[in-house]
Amino acid sequence: MxxxxxxxxxxxxxxxxxxxxxxxxxxxxxxxxxxxxxxxxxxxxxxxxxxxxxxxxxxxxxxxxxxxxxxxxxxxxxxxxxxxxxxxxISIIFQDPMTSLNPYMRIRNQMNEVIIHHKGLNKKDATIKSIRMLDAVKIPDAKNKINMFPHEFSGGMRQRVMIAMSLLCNPNxxxxxxxxxxxxxxxxxxxxxxxxxxxxxxxxxxxxxxxxxxxxxxxxxxxxxxxxxxxxxxxxxxxxxxxxxxx
Missing domain, CATH: 3.40.50.300 (P-loop containing nucleotide triphosphate hydrolases)
Incomplete structure (x- = not known):
């Protein structure tokens, strides 16, 4: 198809x-x-x-x-x-994760915002899914890393966060x-x-x-x-x- x-x-x-x-x-x-x-x-x-x-x-x-x-x-x-x-x-990952991520918000809040807006989940379930997606993109210790700010990640890790965010709504x-x-x-x-x-x-x-x-x-x-x-x-x-x- x-x-x-x-x-x-x-x-x-x-x-x-x-x-x-x-x-x-x-x-x-x-x-x-x-x-x-x-x-x-x-x-x-x-x-x-x-x-x-x-x-x-x-x-x-x-x-x-x-x-x-x-x-x-x-x-x-x-x-x-x-x-x-x-x-x-259809989701998109832009070129520069540092300009796509809000520097003043923790990764948890940015990811949860996406799921809550598009899927209507509550904060607890949204956080569980966000951690699962961070695990999927091989970010170690995702349960703790999700509480960090974008500047605390390396460039490669920020890109992994963007990939995880693109997966949150199960796009085709x-x-x-x-x-x-x-x-x-x-x-x-x-x-x-x-x-x-x-x-x-x-x-x-x-x-x-x-x-x-x-x-x-x-x-x-x-x-x-x-x-x-x-x-x-x-x-x-x-x-x-x-x-x-x-x-």
Whole structure:
């Protein structure tokens, strides 16, 4: 079954200098428990593609085409309807966990806030689930670490917290936007290995946004290469690496 299907997606931005085309006729699909890498240099349209899925495009953007989640059209949905899909069905991990986490709130409060808002659990049950998710992403002594503030964690551990938060509502799709950019090579490898473990354990589909081809080969089944908003390559990662058509 196609969990996510994008057809003929185009995204335009109205600017004082004129209309800018950010995405030009993108087509892709994502199946259950499948992993897809969206690769491209800065400015190629990767983030705008993801934002269109989540209904996060800027007000000066216009999107046409089709984006379907479980056969339901979600492109340009009203805010209240797309809100039900965000986090509950499709969650995102942003590039820099330090700017995504509130520095003045303990990790427990930030995680509990997500579950209470989306699932209606009480504080006790929310805390139990939050600790369980921290355990799932291999944060040691999660029962005590959950009471810490973000600045008390290393960069790699903060990213693990963000991954745990993305799992709280049991989404079918997790989108990771450049999740290893600010991490050293060793921690990058650990985080990517963690994504593979999570996919196996939770049967979650996974979209990785990156410009680093080095972390794609061992992580994602399929790869889509964007250049200037256009799809240059799309297919099995092994085929893209062995017989590339884009330099």
């Amino acid at each position: 196609k969990l996510l299907e994008i057809k003929n997606l185009k995204i335009f931005f109205d600017t004082p200098e004129g209309t800018v085309k950010a995405i030009n006729d993108v087509n892709l699909n994502l199946l259950n428990n499948e992993s897809l890498a969206i690769v491209g240099e800065s400015g190629s349209g990767k983030t705008q593609l993801v934002f269109s899925i989540l209904g996060l495009l800027a007000k000066n953007a216009t999107a046409t085409g089709s984006i379907k989640y479980e056969s339901q059209e979600i492109l340009n949905l009203p805010e209240e309807k797309i809100n039900n899909i965000r986090m509950n069905k 799709i997790i989108i990771a936007d450049e999740p290893t950019t600010s991490l050293d090579v060793t921690v990058q490898a650990q985080i990517m290995e963690l994504f593979k473990d999570i996919q196996k354990e939770f049967r979650t589909s996974f979209i990785l946004i990156t410009h680093n081809m080095g972390i794609v080969a061992d992580t994602c089944l399929k790869t889509l290469v964007l250049y200037g908003g256009k799809v240059m390559e799309y297919g099995l990662t092994t085929d893209v690496f062995l017989s590339p058509s884009h330099p």
